Amino acid sequence: MRPKLLTISAIALVGALGLLAGSQTWVSFMVDGTHSVETVAGHEVNAAVSPISIAIVAAALALTIAGPVFRRALGVLVALLGAGLTALTISVLAAPLTAITGTITSLTGISGEATTDLVVWSRLSAWIWVCVVAGVLAAILGLVVAVFSGTWAAGGRKYDAAPRPADVSTNTPDRISDWDALSGGDDPSDGEADDAGRKR
Numbered sequence: 001m002r003p004k005l006l007t008i009s010a011i012a013l014v015g016a017l018g019l020l021a022g023s024q025t026w027v028s029f030m031v032d033g034t035h036s037v038e039t040v041a042g043h044e045v046n047a048a049v050s051p052i053s054i055a056i057v058a059a060a061l062a063l064t065i066a067g068p069v070f071r072r073a074l075g076v077l078v079a080l081l082g083a084g085l086t087a088l089t090i091s092v093l094a095a096p097l098t099a100i101t102g103t104i105t106s107l108t109g110i111s112g113e114a115t116t117d118l119v120v121w122s123r124l125s126a127w128i129w130v131c132v133v134a135g136v137l138a139a140i141l142g143l144v145v146a147v148f149s150g151t152w153a154a155g156g157r158k159y160d161a162a163p164r165p166a167d168v169s170t171n172t173p174d175r176i177s178d179w180d181a182l183s184g185g186d187d188p189s190d191g192e193a194d195d196a197g198r199k200r
Contacts, residue, residue: 004152008063011078011141015056018085018134022049024127027096031107032120038107042131045092045099049131052085056138068150075145082138089131096124 022042030037043050059078066074092099097116105111108118 002152003148007141007144007149008060011063011138011145012057012060014082014134014137014141015053015058015060018053018056018131018138019050021127021131021134022053025125026092026128026131027100027122027124029097029100029104029119029122031104032118038103040100040103042089042092042127044103046088048088049085052081052088053134056081056085063145063149068152071149071152072146075142075147075149077142078145079139079142082135082140082142084135085138086132086135089128089135093124093128093132096122 024041025039026042026045027040028037029040056078059074059081063071063074097119101111101115104115104118108115110118
């Protein structure tokens, strides 16, 4: 598989992985006084996770038709998107209860600093780590595109105009030209007769 196709496919897969991870449960918790486990998905914790992942996939599609200069710009963009996705996910890892305060408030009606004190149990899902990996890989692949995409083969060859057929030789007999010659007083068969005589 060629480097261009491999890299673009990897970027698209990483973006799709980030989108999938964002739709899964990131934090599970239980509030004091209840016996039910509540779950919060990644895009609920941070609404920017899904749009960033979609943008990475869109950038991969744009890379399939981009020229050398635009490819480098897209590579930088993918690297920044990957870094942003990683940073957003790590912020949830660093303070998961703070990230779900909105959900806790909607369940209990209590807001403020006391919100997180109501949580008696919480757990992070493996999907949040998957999103971190997706962000890191997107950043690395974006840098690869920015640095090495200049060596990729130029695309769009199949859309180039087809070569024109060779012009018909002026020596080929043409009935319309013959009639024009006769109208002007010339006999086109004279030249043919001379050629036949030379061949003999």
